[in-house]
Amino acid sequence: MKAWRLQEPGDPWTNLVLTELDSPTPGPGEVLVDVAGTDLNFADILQCQGSYQVRVPTPFTPGMSTSGTIVAVGPGVELDVGQRVVGWTVIGSGGFAQQALMGADGCTVLPDEVDCSTAVAMHITYGTSWFALHRRGGLQPGESVLVLAAAGGVGSSAVQMAKAHGCWVLAAAGGPDKAEACLEIGADVAIDYNNEDLYDRVMEATSGRGVDVVYDPVGGDYFDVARRLLAWEGRLLIVGFASGRIPEAPANHVLVKNYSLVGVHMGGYREVDPSPFQQCYDEIYQLLADDRIDPLIGEVVGLGDLPRALEDLASRRTIGRVILDPRA
Numbered sequence: 233m234k235a236w237r238l239q240e241p242g243d244p245w246t247n248l249v250l251t252e253l254d255s256p257t258p259g260p261g262e263v264l265v266d267v268a269g270t271d272l273n274f275a276d277i278l279q280c281q282g283s284y285q286v287r288v289p290t291p292f293t294p295g296m297s298t299s300g301t302i303v304a305v306g307p308g309v310e311l312d313v314g315q316r317v318v319g320w321t322v323i324g325s326g327g328f329a330q331q332a333l334m335g336a337d338g339c340t341v342l343p344d345e346v347d348c349s350t351a352v353a354m355h356i357t358y359g360t361s362w363f364a365l366h367r368r369g370g371l372q373p374g375e376s377v378l379v380l381a382a383a384g385g386v387g388s389s390a391v392q393m394a395k396a397h398g399c400w401v402l403a404a405a406g407g408p409d410k411a412e413a414c415l416e417i418g419a420d421v422a423i424d425y426n427n428e429d430l431y432d433r434v435m436e437a438t439s440g441r442g443v444d445v446v447y448d449p450v451g452g453d454y455f456d457v458a459r460r461l462l463a464w465e466g467r468l469l470i471v472g473f474a475s476g477r478i479p480e481a482p483a484n485h486v487l488v489k490n491y492s493l494v495g496v497h498m499g500g501y502r503e504v505d506p507s508p509f510q511q512c513y514d515e516i517y518q519l520l521a522d523d524r525i526d527p528l529i530g531e532v533v534g535l536g537d538l539p540r541a542l543e544d545l546a547s548r549r550t551i552g553r554v555i556l557d558p559r560a
């Protein structure tokens with residue numbers, strides 16, 4: 233089978249090599265799948281560059297979540313060959329390949345009507361937004377939510393999850409095309425923060441009150457603006473640092489404005505407390521079945537286009553989720 237291998241840490245668009253490998257054998261608790269869809273995560277890039285919290289020794293095949301059909305099962309696995317699943321890959325044997333290993337515990341068996349691209353486009357994105365908005369953020373219907381990088385992978389899922397919960401959503405993204413995409417997926421207000429002042433536009437839209445919740449996958453300068461935009465008892469959900477700068481907040485500002493800084497680490501629940509995942513994915517698949525969410529897939533690429541697509545993601549050129557389909 234063909235697999236992209238990272239030979240040494242660095243930018244994946246230069247350091248990945250397409251290699252012919254033997255199919256891996258699933259160990260205890262693992263399954264082997266024929267990959268039908270792998271989503272491109274910003275964190276996959278960080279992992280290749282060696283700056284992600286989980287360091288992986290080279291050479292390895294990245295692609296941290298995937299979907300496909302089970303072709304072999306390891307000892308102690310109750311899933312069957314032929315079932316279609318989505319979930320986390322085993323570190324090192326990821327989804328940027330024709331076949332990948334997955335941990336059976338983290339697999340969700342797909343309903344017949346859900347295709348693999350849709351499933352993998354939802355898996356990390358909507359999962360992250362469920363943990364952020366509901367589990368950690370205590371989001372209430374009727375609240376106002378500002379989503380940063382709202383045309384991106386996790387951002388677009390947050391727009392839809394907040395709308396599905398009856399909230400008023402302000403979506404901020406870089407560029408007119410992205411702002412337009414935010415409106416198309418249901419945002420009430422779209423702000424192009426490359427060309428408009430984020431603070432002024434949000435204050436104008438909220439008549440100076442600010443917002444109840446900020447969903448921030450960007451960090452850096454936008455985090456500094458976002459904490460000034462929080463209303464009384466607001467919550468700033470810290471989801472990521474795509475800008476590359478980890479920001480800081482003065483404690484007196486948090487006190488005086490009476491808001492909460494809330495860390496969100498969806499992947500961490502796998503180690504510490506996996507019990508919420510069942511409820512998380514039950515609710516997300518119900519929203520999908522009810523047509524209340526519709527994952528934004530910007531592009532589906534074949535194996536040969538993967539390095540270019542990863543560079544696009546790192547360079548802010550993608551909209552929604554980009555999916556690798558190695559059969560394409």
Ligand SMILES: NC(=O)c1ccc[n+]([C@@H]2O[C@H](COP(=O)([O-])OP(=O)(O)OC[C@H]3O[C@@H](n4cnc5c(N)ncnc54)[C@H](OP(=O)(O)O)[C@@H]3O)[C@@H](O)[C@H]2O)c1
Pocket residue numbers: 272273274275356360381382383384385386387404405406407410449450470471472473474475476496497498499545546547548549550552
């Ligand atoms: N906490 C968790 O559990 C969790 C889970 C999943 C992902 N994340 C994090 O969430 C963030 C987004 O992940 P994603 O995979 O969904 O990516 P993404 O949002 O599809 O892409 C990143 C977006 O960040 C924005 N951005 C702002 N400044 C940037 C810069 N200097 N360089 C690159 N992008 C910049 C861009 O949107 P604009 O052009 O619109 O600004 C870009 O499209 C990442 O930091 C990721 O690690 C966290």
